[in-house]
Structures are given as C-alpha cells and as structure tokens.
Amino acid sequence: MAKSIYFFDDPEPVGRELLGGKGAGLAEMTKIGLPVPYGFTITTEVCREYYRLGGKLPEGLREDVIQSMHKLEERTGRKFGDTNNPLLVSVRSGARVSMPGMMDTILNLGLNDESVLGLAKLTNNERFAWDSYRRFITMFADVVLGISKDEFEKVLDEVKEKEHVKYDAEVSAEGLKDVAAKSKELVKQVTGKPFPMDVWEQLFMAIEAVFKSWNNQRAILYRQLNNIPDEWGTAVNIVQMVFGNMGDDSGTGVAFTRNPATGEKELYGEYLTNAQGEDVVAGIRTPKAIKEMANEWPNTYAELTRVASLLEKNYKDMQDMEFTVEKGKLYMLQTRSGKRTAQAAVRVAVDMVHEGLIDKETALLRVSPEDVNHLLHKRIDPNSKGQPIAVGLAASPGAAVGTLVFSADEAVAEAAAGKNVILCRPETTPDDLHGMVAAQGILTTRGGMTSHAAVIARGMGKPAVTGTEALKLDSENGVVQTPGGTIIRRGEVVTIDGSTGEVFLGALPLVEPEVGAHFEELLSWADEFRKLGVKANADTPEDAALSRKFGAEGIGLTRTEHMFLGPERTQIVQDMIMAETTEERQEPLQRLLELQRSDFIGILKAMDGLPVTIRLLDPPLHEFLPQPEDLAKELDEAKKKGASDTEIAKLERLLRRAIQLQEHNPMMGFRGCRLGIVYPEIYEMQVRAVAEAAAQLKKDGYNPRFQIMHPLVGTEAEMKFLADMTHRVVNEVLSANGVQLDYKVGTMVEVPRAALVAGDLAKYAEFFSFGTNDLTQLTFGYSRDDAEGKFLGTYVQKGILPEDPFVSLDKSGVGRLIKLGVTEGRATRPELEVGICGEHGGDPKSIEFCHEVGLNYVSASPYRVPLARLAAAQIAIKEKRGEIFKDK
Ligand code: PEP
Ligand code: MG
Numbered sequence: 001m002a003k004s005i006y007f008f009d010d011p012e013p014v015g016r017e018l019l020g021g022k023g024a025g026l027a028e029m030t031k032i033g034l035p036v037p038y039g040f041t042i043t044t045e046v047c048r049e050y051y052r053l054g055g056k057l058p059e060g061l062r063e064d065v066i067q068s069m070h071k072l073e074e075r076t077g078r079k080f081g082d083t084n085n086p087l088l089v090s091v092r093s094g095a096r097v098s099m100p101g102m103m104d105t106i107l108n109l110g111l112n113d114e115s116v117l118g119l120a121k122l123t124n125n126e127r128f129a130w131d132s133y134r135r136f137i138t139m140f141a142d143v144v145l146g147i148s149k150d151e152f153e154k155v156l157d158e159v160k161e162k163e164h165v166k167y168d169a170e171v172s173a174e175g176l177k178d179v180a181a182k183s184k185e186l187v188k189q190v191t192g193k194p195f196p197m198d199v200w201e202q203l204f205m206a207i208e209a210v211f212k213s214w215n216n217q218r219a220i221l222y223r224q225l226n227n228i229p230d231e232w233g234t235a236v237n238i239v240q241m242v243f244g245n246m247g248d249d250s251g252t253g254v255a256f257t258r259n260p261a262t263g264e265k266e267l268y269g270e271y272l273t274n275a276q277g278e279d280v281v282a283g284i285r286t287p288k289a290i291k292e293m294a295n296e297w298p299n300t301y302a303e304l305t306r307v308a309s310l311l312e313k314n315y316k317d318m319q320d321m322e323f324t325v326e327k328g329k330l331y332m333l334q335t336r337s338g339k340r341t342a343q344a345a346v347r348v349a350v351d352m353v354h355e356g357l358i359d360k361e362t363a364l365l366r367v368s369p370e371d372v373n374h375l376l377h378k379r380i381d382p383n384s385k386g387q388p389i390a391v392g393l394a395a396s397p398g399a400a401v402g403t404l405v406f407s408a409d410e411a412v413a414e415a416a417a418g419k420n421v422i423l424c425r426p427e428t429t430p431d432d433l434h435g436m437v438a439a440q441g442i443l444t445t446r447g448g449m450t451s452h453a454a455v456i457a458r459g460m461g462k463p464a465v466t467g468t469e470a471l472k473l474d475s476e477n478g479v480v481q482t483p484g485g486t487i488i489r490r491g492e493v494v495t496i497d498g499s500t501g502e503v504f505l506g507a508l509p510l511v512e513p514e515v516g517a518h519f520e521e522l523l524s525w526a527d528e529f530r531k532l533g534v535k536a537n538a539d540t541p542e543d544a545a546l547s548r549k550f551g552a553e554g555i556g557l558t559r560t561e562h563m564f565l566g567p568e569r570t571q572i573v574q575d576m577i578m579a580e581t582t583e584e585r586q587e588p589l590q591r592l593l594e595l596q597r598s599d600f601i602g603i604l605k606a607m608d609g610l611p612v613t614i615r616l617l618d619p620p621l622h623e624f625l626p627q628p629e630d631l632a633k634e635l636d637e638a639k640k641k642g643a644s645d646t647e648i649a650k651l652e653r654l655l656r657r658a659i660q661l662q663e664h665n666p667m668m669g670f671r672g673c674r675l676g677i678v679y680p681e682i683y684e685m686q687v688r689a690v691a692e693a694a695a696q697l698k699k700d701g702y703n704p705r706f707q708i709m710h711p712l713v714g715t716e717a718e719m720k721f722l723a724d725m726t727h728r729v730v731n732e733v734l735s736a737n738g739v740q741l742d743y744k745v746g747t748m749v750e751v752p753r754a755a756l757v758a759g760d761l762a763k764y765a766e767f768f769s770f771g772t773n774d775l776t777q778l779t780f781g782y783s784r785d786d787a788e789g790k791f792l793g794t795y796v797q798k799g800i801l802p803e804d805p806f807v808s809l810d811k812s813g814v815g816r817l818i819k820l821g822v823t824e825g826r827a828t829r830p831e832l833e834v835g836i837c838g839e840h841g842g843d844p845k846s847i848e849f850c851h852e853v854g855l856n857y858v859s860a861s862p863y864r865v866p867l868a869r870l871a872a873a874q875i876a877i878k879e880k881r882g883e884i885f886k887d888k
Helices: 016-031 044-052 061-076 115-123 126-143 149-163 173-191 199-213 217-225 290-296 298-315 342-354 360-366 369-375 408-416 430-438 452-460 517-529 541-549 560-564 567-578 582-606 628-641 645-661 673-678 680-699 716-737 752-756 772-780 784-790 792-797 814-828 844-852 862-880
Strands: 005-007 039-042 089-095 105-109 234-240 251-256 268-273 319-326 329-337 393-396 399-405 421-425 441-444 464-466 472-474 479-481 487-489 493-497 502-505 533-537 555-559 611-615 705-710 744-749 767-770 833-836 857-860
Touching: 005 016, 005 061, 016 039, 016 044, 016 089, 016 234, 016 298, 016 329, 039 061, 044 199, 044 234, 061 199, 061 234, 089 199, 105 126, 105 199, 115 126, 126 149, 126 173, 126 199, 149 173, 199 234, 217 430, 251 290, 268 290, 290 298, 298 319, 298 329, 342 360, 342 369, 342 517, 360 517, 360 862, 369 517, 369 844, 369 862, 393 452, 399 408, 399 441, 408 421, 408 430, 421 430, 430 452, 441 452, 441 493, 452 464, 464 493, 517 862, 533 541, 533 862, 541 582, 541 862, 555 560, 555 857, 560 567, 560 582, 567 582, 567 645, 582 611, 582 680, 582 705, 611 744, 628 645, 673 680, 673 716, 680 705, 680 716, 705 716, 705 767, 716 744, 744 752, 744 814, 752 772, 752 814, 767 814, 772 784, 772 814, 784 792, 814 833, 844 857, 844 862, 857 862
Parallel strands: 399 421, 421 441, 441 464, 533 555, 533 857, 555 611, 611 705, 705 744, 744 767, 767 833, 833 857
Antiparallel strands: 005 039, 039 234, 089 105, 089 234, 251 268, 251 319, 319 329, 393 464, 399 493, 472 479, 479 487, 493 502
C-alpha cells in the first residue's frame, strides 16, 4: 500500500482526495505559515481499505500510527499518556468534501486517571484538567461506545444542581472530578467494561470509530442528498490539542472571511470564551458575535483578520475557519470553502472579480444554477407585515408559511399528507435532516448563525430563523409560548422570515423576489460567454414581461390551449366542439378569433422586437368537455328535477359527444396537428388571430416577430399540409392589411418519427423545437403521469434508471433522437433554427447537452430563465477550457 500517513508539513503535494478537506486545509495552512497545531492525517485510502477488509485496520497501520505519534511527541516535547507532561490529541474525520456535523470528532484523547493529573500540573489548572477529562469521557462514550450524550448531560446537571450553578463553566474542580468519576461509572454500567485507561487503545478505538462513522445513517443520507459517492471514504486527522477552555483569555469559535448570508466583505462569525470544540456550533450557549472580539481581545482579533485575508488570497474564495485561542494565542484548526446563501454566492463571486482575485469565468463557475434559482426566493409582502410574535436570528433568507410541527418525523408525515410545515425544534442535529428536507422552513429556539440548523438550511436554500430564545418551547406537548403569553399549538399556521429573523402568527401573504445589482451583473457576464440562446415558455403577457425582465430573448413556447380556459372561454370552446357542421362552427370560431387576437396582441407587445413562438392547439378536445360520468349524473338529476326538453336534449347531445371523443390513449390519440388537419378551421382561426394581431401591431409602430409552431407532427405530408395552410392564411391577412412582416413556420419534434424523418420535415419547417416532454414519453413508451405516480420512483431507487428522465434528459436514448433530428434537419436546411421547449430546457444538465449538440436555444419557464443563462455560460466556459468531454 502507498503511504498511509502524511504530516501537515509533508513536502509531497497531496490533494483532498487522499487527505480529505480538513487534512488538506491543515496542510495548506501549515505551508503558508499560519498558526496550526501540529499533527498528521491518515488517508481516505486507509478508510477504503478498512471497508475492503470487512472492517479491519490494514496491516502495518498500527506501527505507522505509533511511529507518527512518537514524532508528534518529539515535536511537542510531550508524551502520550504521561503523568507529568501528557500529549493530548483530537481525532477528527474529514471527507473529500465537507459534510458538516455528519461524522464524528473526539477531543482530549490521551487522558486517563494518570494523565489528567499531569495535565493539571502542566497547566497549573486543576479545574481545566478535570473539565477536559469529563468532556473526553462523554465524547468517547458517545462516538466510540454508542452511549448517548444525554446520559452524561444528566450527570453534569445533577452536579450543577448540587453546586447551585447555572452554567457549565461555573462548576468547581471538585464538581468536575465528581462528574468524571460518575461518567466512568456510567460507562461501566452500560458496557460492562471499565472505561479504557490505555491511551493507545483509546487511540485505535477512536480511529476505527471515525472510519465507521462514514457509514452512519445521517452520513449516508447526507451523501444521497448531495450526490457524494459512497466509495470516497473519510480521512482521520490526529492533531495536538490546543485548549480554548483555559480561562477567560481562551476560547473557541468559527468565522467566515465574508458574511455568508449576504456576501458582504466583513469578518463574520461567533466565539465563546472559555469553551472547547463543538460548544459553538452545538448551540448550547449563545455565542458572542466576532465583532465583540475586537474589544475583548484586540490583538487576537487583528491576527484573525490577517489570517482571513491571507486565506482568501491563497484560496481565492471565501473561507470558513475554525479557531481556538489558548491564553491569547490564535490557532487555526480548520479552513474550507465557506458554505453560503445564494445571495452571498453571487455577491462574493462578483466582488472578487472587482477585487482582482478571480476572473469572470471563475466567478460564473462559482455560482451554481440552483443558487440562482434560490435567489428568486419569496418575501413577505412588505405592505402586510404585522407585529412579529418573536424575533430570532436571520439565519437563512426567504420567507415561508406552514403549520407548526415539533419533530422531524412529524414534518415528514405532514408534508407527505400535502401540508406545508415549519419545523420547530430547540436546535437541530443531523438526526433531524429528513424533517428539514420535508419542511418549508426551520425555526429553532437556540443556536446561533452557525448552528446546525442555520448552516444546513442555507445549504438547502430554505428559510430559517434560529436562536429565538424568547419563545418557550415544549416539544413533547407540541406548544410554544410567546413572550406576550400567547400559546401556539401544533398544527397552527405561522410565517417565518429568515431574512429578518421575525416570526408571525398566521399566514402572511408572500411576494415574489426582486434581484439585485450583483445578480444582474453576474448574469450579464453569463450572456458574454454563453452560446445558447435562452427563451421562455410563457402563455400570458404578464409571464412574457416577467421572463423578459429575467433576460429571456423571446418566447420559445406559448401554449395556446391555456387561452381556452376559464368559464367564459370554455363555453365557447364547447360550442365549437359541439358544432356538427363547418358552418355551425363558424360562430364560436369567430368569437375565439377575437379573444385570441387580443391575447396575441398582449404577448407580442410584451415581447416587442423579440421572436415569439406560438404553438397551435395541442390537447385532445375532450379535455374541454366535462367527464361523461359527471354529465350522466347531471342528466339524471335534470330528469328528476323535471328540466325542460331542450335542456335535457342539450345535455344528451353533450354526453353523446363526450363519449364519442373518449379515447383509450389520449396521449397518443386525436390531438396536436391531427386536430388541425381534421378540423382545419380551428388552426386557420388561430393562425389568423396571430397574423391579425401582428399586422395591427406593425401598423401601430411595433415590431412583432411571430413563429407559428405545429405540435406532434410526424410525417412530411402533415408538415406540408400545415405549412401551406399557414403561409396561405398569413399572406391573406398581411396583404389585406397592406403590411409586410417576417415570420416563420416550424414544428415541434416530439414524436420519435419526427426526429427520424427530420430531413423531410425541414423541407417545409423553418425551425424545430424539441418537445422533450412528449418525446420522452413516446421514446420510452411511458405515460408521464402514470409513470411518475407508479413506477419511476422504484426504477430510480433500484438503479434501473439513473434518474427521472422527465427531469433530466435521457442523453443516450432521447438525446440520440435529438442529435439525429439536428443533423438531418440541418442537412436539408442549413439555417434551420433548433431549440428545446420541454421541461428539460430549465434543467442544468439537460442544458449542457443542448449546448453540446449545437442547439440554438433553450426555452424554460420564466423563473428558470436566469438559471438557464448561467448554466449555458458554464458549459460554454467548460468547453473553452477543454473540460467537458472528460467523463463521456
Ligand atoms: C413537450 O411535449 O415537450 C411540450 C413542450 O409540449 P407539452 O408539454 O405542452 O405537451
Ligand atoms: Mg408536447
């Protein structure tokens, strides 16, 4: 086996793949001269080997560890397990990517009944020594022996009560000695064995426990949620302990080099004096803001500021740092790229370009398309903000409304029943993850801005309010009490505002977000790099205007059937369907023509100067009629009530027609252009409405640009028929109005045959738009609605499908048809414009594919337009850098 251990100052360059994120960070900080305690990393390869061996430490590792500990002893001048001058270490996990709170840490390892006395002598601080010892017993018992921390909390609480004190830091040395003794007793009771006094045994048990923690439930869930491969494994870092609990000139904290909520350039974070390790993130005591350190310990604060700026220069990114101050001296314990809100991601990226730290390309790659999506978060309508019932910390931005639930399981159950829920907890732990996933927002009564709840919610892009200490929470009985005395029970609705920390009773109206200057700037850079055009799917003038604001360069799909909805219009459409002759159909068609014309005027005006693709009627006609069962019931009732003969005759006719239009397989039935060919008057009406709208706008001085798109075309003859009809009607309208306009006729490619005969279709079609919703249904032979409800979930779970093909484009099947369609279509008509308007047009991975096969544009729903602009830029940049064909 290759080298299994690396010291932090090892000159060999090894990356995070082997050292894990934490190990790599410690090594890097050591190399750039920052104050880091000495230590070494056991590689992730050892963890993988541990699992390959079925849970056994590989041969030779013990000797390597012992040798490395001796080196650490030499460097520190202390001895592991010594009664006079003991070396203590922390044993910490560290995977390749950060998995906050998912795996385990043990501090103060090397303490036993002997060395605790040595520590007391060494530091001349008996209280400190016993505090360290009792913490170690708890952590070791929890992580290695599987005994819940709560049991030890009880032991501590008893002693606190006995000594009449409130805080841990107030317990006396004698009291802590008592806690240590009782804790050891507890271990013996539970495990039947005494707490291990051999420090080497402690060390190897701890190393194994860290390897094992890679496969605990919460780590597995976290990996699934974040697409982290199970094979990676974790490294183990063994580091000389430094102590934040040595008095009021010591402490521990976490800080970000910039504000992770807003992205503002300021040192940001929290610390606790006279505290150790996880005390800050665990949210047990509410910590102080880092700014206070400037007054309390000005020199340390200055040093931390210097370290922060060095770290940013080195990593060229915002960093998240863990540190400990031991008697005034700063030690860095960890650095990693800081998790941030979407807002901060954008701001940091843009600011760093202005500061000359990174270039635009790097900035664009730093922000994930989903982040851009998060930015479009809802807010509480500023006009309707009431009095908050409590205010906590603004831990993760955005507003959410939901019924209160008090446990993660409850959150999951209620969400499954279709409710929006707010998960309310004293604080969250990794065991609450499933509930946080299910909730709309998170509310905690304890914990700071870097508590588990805050960090995870920001990562998920979910609103969170933490540290709402004014609320009295009784989770067991499902009630919270406000400072004003109001009692809120399980199931009542609240609104939380993660941008202000406010909590409100009842459901406040939420409004859509506005995006700021940094966002606009980043997206304008995206536009410089992307090759793909970005259009929107929009059916109304409002959606058209919104998508234009989000940067859409036109409309890629207007679904005209959406204009046939609403009670008044449905009635006209029904009249059209019920007409028995072409003549009878004229009257309702004329009324529809007028309505559609004004719809198109609105849309073309909102998109003035930009192309608007209008898709003619697509769904089967029976969708506009009531269900036959309902009609039959209505008919029965009408008869019972003694309704008039004409009324009954009308219902009978409607029922007959509804039955006649019923289909076994509506998805593959009488829909799309098939309607337009059998009832040409319907499509002619729609084409006329578009052309008349455009002609009028042109006369009014606008610049309307329309493209008529025919759905579900599968044969050359269909295409020819439809194109001829469209040109005839448009030309009639234009010449009647005496205007000239450029327009296009094209087709959706959404049945497999269309892709196969694309070369023939392109003789008549001037553009193609891949309707990948239908194309996916018809290529797989899955009916989307049935598949998603019944078997797709299982398919994905069992790995039969890598992912839901309706969410992310199936490149090898559907994608192959797309490639064929593009190639053959362009062979016939080199200037053929090709885009995509299925749901996949707003999915980052599918957008990459669209770029790779050379589409001209993607079309996505309005809110996904910014995401699509960024995703399109990212793939163009990756291509430019030669990065995209790597794993194909
Ligand atoms: C499609 O099939 O991909 C499409 C965009 O059309 P619709 O979803 O309206 O069927
Ligand atoms: Mg379709």
